Amino acid sequence: MLNKSNNNARPVLLQVKDISKKFGDFYANDTVNLAIETGKVHALLGENGAGKSTLVKMMYGALQPTAGRVYWQGKPVSIASPAHARELGIGMVFQHFSLFEALTVAENISLALPQSLRQGDLSQRIANLSQDYGLPLNPDALVADLSVGERQRIEIVRCLLQQPKLLIMDEPTAVLTPQEAQGLFSTLRRLVKEGCAVLYISHRLEEVKQICHDATILRHGKLVAQVDPQVETAATLAQLMVGASVHQVSRDANGQMGDVLLSLSHLKQVASTPFGVDLVNVSLEVKSGEILAIAGVAGNGQSELFSVISGEECNPSQDYIALLGHVCDGLNINQRRRLGAAFVAEERMGHGAVEHLSLTENILLSRHACNDTESSLNLGWLGIDRHQLSQLNETISAEYDVRKSTQDATAGSLSGGNLQKFVVGRELNRKPQVLVINQPTWGVDAGAAALIRQAVIDLSRQGSAILIISQDLDEIFELADSIAVMSRGQLSSTYAAEDLSREQIGLMMAGSHEQTDRATGA
Amino acid sequence: MSAYEAIILTIITASTPLLLAAIGELVVERSGVLNLGIEGMMVMGAVTGFAASYVTGSPWLGVLAAVLAGVATSMLFGLLTQTLMTNQVATGLAITLLGLGLSGLIGSGFVGLPGVKLTSVSITGLTDLPYVGRLVFDQDPLVYLSVILTLGVAYILKHTRVGLIIRAVGQNHHSAHALGYRVVTVRYACIAFGGATSGLAGAYLSLVYTPQWIENMTAGRGWIALALVVFSTWLPARLAAGAYLFGGVWILGLYAQGMGIGIPAQLLSSLPYVATILALVIISTNRRLSVINTPASLGQGFVPDR
Numbered sequence: 001m002l003n004k005s006n007n008n009a010r011p012v013l014l015q016v017k018d019i020s021k022k023f024g025d026f027y028a029n030d031t032v033n034l035a036i037e038t039g040k041v042h043a044l045l046g047e048n049g050a051g052k053s054t055l056v057k058m059m060y061g062a063l064q065p066t067a068g069r070v071y072w073q074g075k076p077v078s079i080a081s082p083a084h085a086r087e088l089g090i091g092m093v094f095q096h097f098s099l100f101e102a103l104t105v106a107e108n109i110s111l112a113l114p115q116s117l118r119q120g121d122l123s124q125r126i127a128n129l130s131q132d133y134g135l136p137l138n139p140d141a142l143v144a145d146l147s148v149g150e151r152q153r154i155e156i157v158r159c160l161l162q163q164p165k166l167l168i169m170d171e172p173t174a175v176l177t178p179q180e181a182q183g184l185f186s187t188l189r190r191l192v193k194e195g196c197a198v199l200y201i202s203h204r205l206e207e208v209k210q211i212c213h214d215a216t217i218l219r220h221g222k223l224v225a226q227v228d229p230q231v232e233t234a235a236t237l238a239q240l241m242v243g244a245s246v247h248q249v250s251r252d253a254n255g256q257m258g259d260v261l262l263s264l265s266h267l268k269q270v271a272s273t274p275f276g277v278d279l280v281n282v283s284l285e286v287k288s289g290e291i292l293a294i295a296g297v298a299g300n301g302q303s304e305l306f307s308v309i310s311g312e313e314c315n316p317s318q319d320y321i322a323l324l325g326h327v328c329d330g331l332n333i334n335q336r337r338r339l340g341a342a343f344v345a346e347e348r349m350g351h352g353a354v355e356h357l358s359l360t361e362n363i364l365l366s367r368h369a370c371n372d373t374e375s376s377l378n379l380g381w382l383g384i385d386r387h388q389l390s391q392l393n394e395t396i397s398a399e400y401d402v403r404k405s406t407q408d409a410t411a412g413s414l415s416g417g418n419l420q421k422f423v424v425g426r427e428l429n430r431k432p433q434v435l436v437i438n439q440p441t442w443g444v445d446a447g448a449a450a451l452i453r454q455a456v457i458d459l460s461r462q463g464s465a466i467l468i469i470s471q472d473l474d475e476i477f478e479l480a481d482s483i484a485v486m487s488r489g490q491l492s493s494t495y496a497a498e499d500l501s502r503e504q505i506g507l508m509m510a511g512s513h514e515q516t517d518r519a520t521g522a
Numbered sequence: 523m524s525a526y527e528a529i530i531l532t533i534i535t536a537s538t539p540l541l542l543a544a545i546g547e548l549v550v551e552r553s554g555v556l557n558l559g560i561e562g563m564m565v566m567g568a569v570t571g572f573a574a575s576y577v578t579g580s581p582w583l584g585v586l587a588a589v590l591a592g593v594a595t596s597m598l599f600g601l602l603t604q605t606l607m608t609n610q611v612a613t614g615l616a617i618t619l620l621g622l623g624l625s626g627l628i629g630s631g632f633v634g635l636p637g638v639k640l641t642s643v644s645i646t647g648l649t650d651l652p653y654v655g656r657l658v659f660d661q662d663p664l665v666y667l668s669v670i671l672t673l674g675v676a677y678i679l680k681h682t683r684v685g686l687i688i689r690a691v692g693q694n695h696h697s698a699h700a701l702g703y704r705v706v707t708v709r710y711a712c713i714a715f716g717g718a719t720s721g722l723a724g725a726y727l728s729l730v731y732t733p734q735w736i737e738n739m740t741a742g743r744g745w746i747a748l749a750l751v752v753f754s755t756w757l758p759a760r761l762a763a764g765a766y767l768f769g770g771v772w773i774l775g776l777y778a779q780g781m782g783i784g785i786p787a788q789l790l791s792s793l794p795y796v797a798t799i800l801a802l803v804i805i806s807t808n809r810r811l812s813v814i815n816t817p818a819s820l821g822q823g824f825v826p827d828r
Contacts, residue, residue, distance in 0.1 A: 098697035100690050
């Protein structure tokens with residue numbers, strides 16, 4: 001239905017010509033050209049590290065280009081600061097919301113508005129505008145109490161209050177349920193109809209095909225193609241992004257599930273921090289050879305669940321969790337590891353790995369107390385078995401294609417995808433019988449994601465029980481044998497993956513499975 | 523003057539320097555900076571205030587000099603931590619040590635000299651009111667100033683845009699920067715304000731409390747002010763309550779000692795600390811409120827992305 005408008009040339013709103021940005025010797029953007037027309041949704045595609053964020057930051061005045069020119073409505077401009085960009089009429093919704101948790105919605109919005117727009121009753125205007133665009137918001141609510149979807153609405157409303165001519169959105173659906181995403185799309189369609197232009201950054205190609213009129217694709221900081229997303233297929237777009245065809249994850253049917261290796265029965269846990277989520281009556285079972293995925297929007301209790309299962313929080317007085325037949329509520333992480341479990345936390349830096357330590361030292365940290373290396377890594381009075389550690393490091397790097405500057409680089413020097421491959425590899429190398437992995441491919445490029453997913457599948461086919469917590473539905477359908485959905489600390493029953501549609505999962509993410517109706521008021 | 527009036531007056535005198543120093547530090551910490559140099563800035567204010575008033579004969583010039591000395595010391599802290607990105611904790615401790623040493627050097631010629639006392643301001647007509655007249659309307663000007671400052675800080679932080687920006691910078695400096703606020707400038711301004719009130723607190727000691735110069739005359743009051751800020755969960759009203767509670771228990775302990783009550787002196791002199799900590803711990807049991815008011819980027823230097 002959008003095809004018609006594609007061919008109509010509209011006035012160009014923002015144009016960048018031969019723009020480059022150099023960090024040291026590294027070109028984050030190398031002579032990139034881009035033109036955004038009014039009344040269109042323009043997609044900016046690329047893998048992590050392709051230079052999308054750098055390009056957008058230059059358009060929003062947060063970074064200054066090393067070379068090249070920027071034209072706004074045909075006139076050359078130099079966008080000096082975000083405030084200047086907002087004055088021109090450029091609004092931006094960030095991927096990691098730049099919100100202040102301890103301030104109210106109205107205070108957050110007020111901080112981002114110029115003097116002229118702060119007059120009068122801001123709260124009232126926020127309420128009106130958010131109603132008008134179908135983005136309900138309570139101006140006096142504290143941001144800390146809001147869901148991720150609601151937080152995104154704040155950012156959008158705050159941009160809309162300035163009546164932007166260009167709205168830049170950085171991965172806006174990464175944190176939304178499918179239904180919330182559809183709601184966002186209808187808001188975007190309305191904006192475009194009203195003459196606003198949208199620059200839409202995403203790596204979800206189906207979405208791009210659904211709402212975008214033009215697409216610009218970056219790879220390694222260079223422009224590789226400008227295409228019509230209505231004509232291209234998701235596969236051709238992916239190929240342009242990655243520069244080669246993406247490895248397809250293969251998953252043979254799973255005929256042999258064995259005993260239950262990990263089970264939770266009616267687990268209850270009161271949140272330990274004021275902004276945490278209480279876990280309510282969570283039950284699940286993972287069998288040998290099975291991959292169970294827990295879907296859900298981030299912040300609904302997944303991290304709390306992970307820390308209870310991994311033993312970061314242990315409750316010696318309870319008996320909710322059984323690992324390979326042993327009640328393990330009171331065991332710490334290392335004791336659970338020795339039972340045969342492995343854990344991959346969500347934050348790879350700071351949680352999964354220590355930034356300033358080398359890779360071998362990071363291996364030692366999670367494995368010194370495990371009994372699954374050839375001989376103990378910990379030599380008692382004699383210190384540490386460095387030789388075995390560096391062998392392990394080489395094996396993991398080779399097997400999981402970890403690219404690094406030196407053999408034993410510091411964890412902080414690895415890119416996100418490579419570090420994730422390392423952290424996952426470190427745990428999988430143990431051949432654990434139970435693997436619990438939180439957001440396995442969050443913020444990881446397509447190549448690394450495929451490798452990690454394949455490794456997880458291979459492990460399960462060797463008879464391990466695997467629990468995945470993810471908010472990426474594509475990933476879940478690619479990996480899972482069975483699926484459960486988490487919302488507000490409650491877990492749905494488990495369904496076979498082939499029995500569930502995206503829409504059903506979306507409804508459950510929004511809470512349709514919840515048993516008690518817990519009122520949402522502030 | 524009745525005994526009760528005398529007690530309350532000494533309580534106010536004992537509490538005011540704490541309140542002055544703490545209200546400044548509260549603003550500094552709300553902007554995300556941890557300045558452990560209060561003691562050093564206070565003692566610099568005390569010695570400079572005494573010296574300037576002794577030389578010129580005017581206590582008001584002394585107050586002005588104390589404020590300037592406090593600001594100057596705080597700007598050294600600002601330069602080191604905000605521009606040169608040194609560690610805030612270590613730098614604050616260094617400022618305290620520097621202040622104690624430097625003030626001893628500056629003040630060596632003034633030890634034992636008679637000081638110039640800042641006189642009280644009586645508000646004509648109102649001082650004759652029964653019970654409260656002398657207490658409320660016959661105080662020295664810095665007491666009034668400390669109350670005005672506390673009310674002002676409370677109002678500005680909660681209800682004005684400047685306060686909103688300060689809280690935003692202290693909450694999340696990266697977001698504030700992304701929105702186009704000048705994080706480092708805001709912090710410099712807050713640090714200067716903290717320096718000014720610490721200087722005032724020092725001047726209060728050497729021009730009102732005991733109008734003379736004694737080495738190390740701040741005697742740990744800077745640290746108490748610092749503790750009050752944290753225990754008050756960064757709220758001005760609680761801070762004032764904490765400061766007066768501390769002063770109150772302290773003075774009552776002295777009176778009790780004077781009357782020869784059979785409690786060991788050491789125990790009595792530890793009472794204000796115990797009482798303040800207990801009271802503020804009870805107040806701050808509302809964890810949610812504490813977490814919300816805690817400046818999330820407290821003590822972290824701000825380095826913008828390239």
